[in-house]
Amino acid sequence: MQEPQFDLFERDGRVQLVLRGAWTVSQIGSLDEALRAASNGLDSGNRPLIDCEQIAELDTAGAYLIDRTIREITAETPDIKGGEDAQALLIQARTVATRIEEAPKITEPGHGFIDLLERTGRGALHLWEELVESLSxxxxxxxxxxxxxxxxxxxxxxxxxxxxxxxxxxxxxxxxxxxxxxxxxxxxxxxxxxxxxxxxxxxxxxxxxxxxxxxxxxxxxxxxxxxxxxxxxxxxxxxxxxxxxxxxxxxxxxxxxxxxxxxxxxxxxxxxxxxxxxxxxxxxxxxxxxxxxxxxxxxxxxxxxxxxxxxxxxxxxxxxxxxxxxxxxxxxxxxxxxxxxxxxxxxxxxxxxxxxxxxxxxxxxxxxxxxxxxxxx
Known part of the structure; x- marks a missing residue:
């Protein structure tokens, strides 16, 4: 199995990430620090490019690592060049990461009078829903x-x-x-x-x-x-x-x-x-x-x-x-x-x-x- 390799550079005002080898969970452990070091100092407002044509194998762990590296450089959605499977995994990694980032924060319940009324109303609504479902x-x-x-x-x-x-x-x-x-x-x-x-x-x-x-x-x-x-x-x-x-x-x-x-x-x-x-x-x-x-x-x-x-x-x-x-x-x-x-x-x-x-x-x-x-x- 080919070891994963990459080239990360900026050309013509556009960040480009060229990938080679097998980007799987058993192979990418040593690339985490190298990717972080290579991405330092890179900053571009243009859409980045991910070249996956030379990738031999890619799984969800590799796709997440690649997407994380691009997101640390720019918030722009990248253009993906390569096979359909690689494109699908990278798009899925971007979608899941975005959904996790946008998850609402967990707030502690309040103890004021308004919070008491809110909990009372929520309890009454829950009781009504239970009654309707029980009758059904x-x-x-x-x-x-x-x-x-x-x-x-x-x-x-x-x-x-x-x-x-x-x-x-x-x-x-x-x-x-x-x-x-x-x-x-x-x-x-x-x-x-x-x-x-x-x-x-x-x-x-x-x-x-x-x-x-x-x-x-x-x-x-x-x-x-x-x-x-x-x-x-x-x-x-x-x-x-x-x-x-x-x-x-x-x-x-x-x-x-x-x-x-x-x-x-x-x-x-x-x-x-x-x-x-x-x-x-x-x-x-x-x-x-x-x-x-x-x-x-x-x-x-x-x-x-x-x-x-x-x-x-x-x-x-x-x-x-x-x-x-x-x-x-x-x-x-x-x-x-x-x-x-x-x-x-x-x-x-x-x-x-x-x-x-x-x-x-x-x-x-x-x-x-x-x-x-x-x-x-």
Whole structure:
């Protein structure tokens, strides 16, 4: 391989650079200082000339070194004489170098009142964009689920059953365990407070109304949001990183039908089941505390609950569960499909998925409470 050589001179008011040999990354290391020394003192307002006719080989490293040398002499765009490949590499080097030089400077965020308003406005705009994109994804998801329901042969039953087992049945122990202790805590609080008024018997109504109407459904949804929602995002995000989702699209498979629809249907079916488990376990915890601390036997507890806690409270709590399941699956799948090609992106979207799901659960529960309050229930 020929060693790179050059002649750099000024003739007729024009800087000329004549190149010979192989200008590749493995050969040009010794030419850096020589080019800088040769370019000192050269200054011309005319367009320089780069003669590449005698170049044996040129790569991007050599093209950058040549272009840097010319830019240190003059800002004029050079005329290039030589092969088409050499001309293309030199033009590309000039374009990339110019783009880097013109990159905007990174400014530190301010801490004044105007900066606060700017960040607030930017956050509000981002929230609005997230809402619009979520509604768009919700519409696409409804179309996909409706298509699968109307044409059951398109449903991937194996995936549906697997998700139901993973997100539903496997979560029963932790939901029952935590709900049992929440029921005990509610009963303890009621016993401590109501004993001052001699009304400890009303612990039964406190446990019944609190768990059936609010706590059981919200607790089950929060557990699923932390346990299953993050799993959905991580699973789909890992598939995005390995380009499996792109492969599905190439094979003619719709990711919404393959990945989203089974998870949405599984959550809509299993969250009500987990909510029912939470209700039963929570009432059992409250009954245990009432029996041990207040001498209210299980028979008295259940009879009083049947007499004074209407079944409407049970159906109010159960009515929220499918909505919670739908929102959890929607957020988890959407964030998973937005994961980029890096592990950092996967972690960011998994965190965002859990936070958004918890926020949505609390907001939806508040909206349900207002709705049922207006109905007088």
């Amino acid at each position: 994804f919700f519409g696409a998801m409804l179309v996909s689920v409706a298509g699968v329901v109307l044409r059951p042969h398109k449903m991937r039953w194996t995936a549906l059953v697997a998700v139901m087992e993973e997100s539903g049945l496997d979560a029963v122990p932790i939901v029952a365990f935590l709900s049992f202790f929440v029921g005990m805590v509610v009963a303890f609080i009621g016993a401590t407070t109501l004993s001052d008024f001699g009304a400890t018997i009303f612990v039964v109504e406190l446990v019944g109304f609190g768990l059936l109407r609010e706590l059981a459904g919200v607790l089950a949804a929060i557990i699923i949001a932390g346990r299953t929602n993050s799993a959905f995002t991580a699973q789909i995000g890992a598939m995005k990183m390995r380009q499996e989702v792109d492969a599905m699209t190439t094979l003619g498979l719709e990711p919404m039908d393959v990945l989203v629809a089974p998870r949405v249907l599984a959550m809509v079916l299993m969250v009500p089941v987990l909510t029912f488990v939470a209700m039963v376990a929570g009432i059992a915890g409250g009954m245990t505390v009432s029996w041990m601390a207040l001498d209210i036997t299980p028979t008295v507890f259940l009879n009083r609950m049947q007499d004074y806690v209407p079944a409407t409270q049970f159906w109010i709590g159960m009515s929220k569960a499918p909505v919670f399941g739908l929102v959890i699956a929607l957020i988890g799948c959407r964030q998973g499909l937005q994961v980029g090609g890096s592990v950092q992106s996967l972690g960011q979207h998994t965190t965002k998925s859990v936070v958004q799901a918890l926020f949505a659960i609390i907001v939806i529960d508040a909206l349900f409470a207002l709705f049922y309050m207006e109905l007088g229930l």
